[in-house]
Amino acid sequence: MSPSSFYKYCPVYQDQSFDKEYSVINLLADQVTFSTRNNFNDLFDSKVNLIKPTRKDLKEISSKLKTSKRSEFKKVFWGDDWKSKVQLFENEVIKLFDNYLYYCVTDKNDNNLMWSHYANSHKGFCIEWDSTKILAEQVKYQSNIPSFNLIDLIETHVGLGDNTKVGNDIWQALRTKLNEWEYESEYRFQMSNAMEQLIVKKEPNFAIVKYQPEWIRSIIWGCRTTEKTKKYIKENLHFDVKFKQATEGLSSIIITE
Template identity: 30%
Template sequence: MNIEDFKKIHPWPEQCGIHSLYRFMPVNSENTEFLEHLFIKKKLYHSLPADFNDPFEGKPHFVIGKSGNRAKMIRDHLKKVARKNGMRRKDADILISNSMKDPNFIKNSIANATKKTFGELRICCFTTDNVNLLFWSHYANSHKGICIEFDATIMPIAFAYKVEYSNEYPHATYPVPSDERAFKPALVKAKAWEYENEFRIMFVPNVMTLPHDGESLLLSDSTITNVYMGSEISYQDKEVLLNIIAESDFAPNIWQAALSPKSFELEFTQLN
């Protein structure tokens, strides 16, 4: 896949006419670490694929071509990596040539490289919908949590890629592309998840240029625009949440959700 096709399949929010993205989270007045991390420290935590509820995350397949050109390309790449790590050209040529006599060498090399790449990848997920009842149930502790609206026109939220939903299992290419295409396997999910209409921000700590602390990207004061509290949020959780927001540098609009008396929908009332 060339870079142009990648960008068509995985556009940024503004390219889709989207100006806001949403993220759901639970609230626990007895453990405010995550709330303070976001609102007080202004850090957007990115999880490892192993922490996701989908066990397929971060486990792409890889395909090894049988052509001589493919094998030569991999061999040349491995030699280049060896030289980059300080090995002399002659020694690298001998090492890789001897290693490739093992029929499993290429397969194991690619598997190890893929595991390393996706083991270090950090991901934060968003959706385009703040009223979806399944989101409120699954990700906001059965409507007891919150939904946070982020401005998708400014960094780092503007850097989110649209997820593709497919029946075809994602595969990794080797050598790994040096541009956004390296993220491709982490941007393909099963059709069963299509209702989530997901966007993702991803980074690898040692190659990311945006400000980060290794686990989280840093946010500006204008990033969070609205906070929606679930219809079942407790009084105690609500008070703790509002106090933390008041202490922060963010100034979002605060909304309270309520169950509609006429339909399976939510109604929101602004509190400030």
């Protein structure tokens, strides 16, 4: 079951010139940043071990194809240079994976490490999202990066594989992280083609995307968020929202309204 709310920790680095604080700029402009995997801070996040097919694997696929499709298949994957052809296909798959855009959230609003790592040591704020508007799916944590057989993708490319299963396997692989990140309790929202119209700025490794302000349930101030930061956001926010406060308990973070 999906949690009722998702949370996004946002840093504020100084309170002298808010026009340079990207988290504040985004909040006041009803926009968020979606990132590609190459923009993540973890080198192994969404990294997938792509297993190349053998010549025998390709031969088996070729034998299943009708004559008309077999000739086309051989042009793309067969011949003395079959290894280089497979490498070209792998390069295209990597390029595709590198272009996917994600918005990462969590189901925890009182995580001390998250406040420390992602909200500039509690000086930033945390956005509480209505989870029915943020279609994020849970990240899987494991000891090794996931593997994916390219032969499964090649089969779908020539009309033999199960597109739905392969798509689900790829999406699962791309929302897998190593166990050391499990404290984040992350969920991941992948941008769909239908959302292209919401993009206001796109760069190689990220995109700025518009959202509806009513999707935000509250803004939670960090334990060290300055009064100047709070005042600036409250005065410039163009919609009504509930404000909450994170405070330092004896050994944990406490969220109060």
